[in-house]
Amino acid sequence: MMSNGDGAAAKATNAAKSGAQAAKVAANFVPSKEDYQKVYNTIAEIMDDAGDYDDGSYGPVLLRLAWHSSGTYDAETKTGGSNFATMRFEPESLHGANNGLDVARNLMQKVKEQYPWISYGDLWTLAGVAAIQEMAGPVIPWRAGRVDGVAEQATPDGRLPDASQGGSHLRAIFGRMGFNDQEIVALSGAHALGRCHTDRSGFEGPWTFSPITLTNDYYKLLFDEKWVWRSWNGPKQLQDKKSRSLMMLPTDYVLTQDKSFKKHAKAYAEDQDLFFKDFSAVVVRLFELGVPSKQWVSEEPWTMKRVEEQSSN
Ligand code: HEM
Numbered sequence: 001m002m003s004n005g006d007g008a009a010a011k012a013t014n015a016a017k018s019g020a021q022a023a024k025v026a027a028n029f030v031p032s033k034e035d036y037q038k039v040y041n042t043i044a045e046i047m048d049d050a051g052d053y054d055d056g057s058y059g060p061v062l063l064r065l066a067w068h069s070s071g072t073y074d075a076e077t078k079t080g081g082s083n084f085a086t087m088r089f090e091p092e093s094l095h096g097a098n099n100g101l102d103v104a105r106n107l108m109q110k111v112k113e114q115y116p117w118i119s120y121g122d123l124w125t126l127a128g129v130a131a132i133q134e135m136a137g138p139v140i141p142w143r144a145g146r147v148d149g150v151a152e153q154a155t156p157d158g159r160l161p162d163a164s165q166g167g168s169h170l171r172a173i174f175g176r177m178g179f180n181d182q183e184i185v186a187l188s189g190a191h192a193l194g195r196c197h198t199d200r201s202g203f204e205g206p207w208t209f210s211p212i213t214l215t216n217d218y219y220k221l222l223f224d225e226k227w228v229w230r231s232w233n234g235p236k237q238l239q240d241k242k243s244r245s246l247m248m249l250p251t252d253y254v255l256t257q258d259k260s261f262k263k264h265a266k267a268y269a270e271d272q273d274l275f276f277k278d279f280s281a282v283v284v285r286l287f288e289l290g291v292p293s294k295q296w297v298s299e300e301p302w303t304m305k306r307v308e309e310q311s312s313n
Pocket of ligand 1: 196
């Protein structure tokens with residue numbers, strides 16, 4: 001808890017720096033939690049207004065944007081992470097792992113124009129929060145404070161995971177961010193959502209039958225279905241023997257093959273509440289990677305309300 005007036009003043013200055021993007025907005029405007037809730041609501045509206053796009057929601061691709069902007073963090077050099085939103089710049093925007101994320105960035109640009117005071121890092125991570133909460137996932141406590149960076153802060157290629165690899169690669173990539181086995185497994189459960197696109201990653205198909213609702217089905221399916229290598233003219237991926245309509249990446253399948261990963265994946269398959277609890281905790285950390293704590297505008301994270309919770313009052 002901040003106890004002195006200087007601390008409060010510093011927080012207010014941070015709020016102004018992060019939120020204000022000073023040159024662009026009227027003097028003295030310090031956004032409040034309610035202002036961020038308005039941004040959340042606008043994101044939620046856009047997410048649902050997806051027409052024929054994929055499975056009818058932009059939620060999954062927005063979550064992927066939030067993750068790829070955070071997952072570049074390197075704990076040793078303290079570079080990368082969600083602070084500077086450097087995926088706006090080349091060459092990071094052109095890294096193979098970020099293929100297709102222009103869709104999400106362009107959607108969020110419309111929101112940025114409506115609320116010019118929000119930083120891109122705050123906007124993208126708030127979109128990740130909205131995606132998870134609006135797709136029936138757990139509450140993701142969130143706070144504001146990221147600032148816009150410059151092209152020179154863009155991260156080198158190769159910091160995000162390569163789906164064609166195995167357990168040691170996952171441990172190296174996520175270990176660099178500061179995550180352990182249990183956290184790697186919990187984060188992977190995001191693949192209950194969305195799908196792979198041949199024109200983005202080369203892989204194809206959804207992981208679950210309900211790709212716009214977060215559940216623990218990803219883990220259940222990993223254990224309950226028989227997975228076989230798909231024979232096709234594309235990168236190595238697995239398909240379920242029964243329906244042949246679902247997929248797993250080599251990095252997903254390894255959660256059933258590695259003893260330590262398997263223990264956690266089994267636990268999440270058996271207990272959705274446990275998955276939601278651990279997923280929320282690890283996503284909060286993911287989205288805060290690379291943000292110096294003095295930048296946060298509030299000591300305590302905020303809980304943004306789901307759209308349905310607001311309409312009832
Ligand atoms: C474990 C390492 C991971 C690998 C190798 C990986 C790889 C991939 C690949 C290849 C795609 C398909 C992209 C496309 O073709 O559109 C994808 C999609 C996705 N990933 Fe991951 N991912 C990983 C971890 C994560 C994490 C930690 C999250 C979030 C917490 C996440 C969230 C998503 C989402 C929501 C999609 C669907 C996007 C859409 O439907 O457009 N992934 N991932």
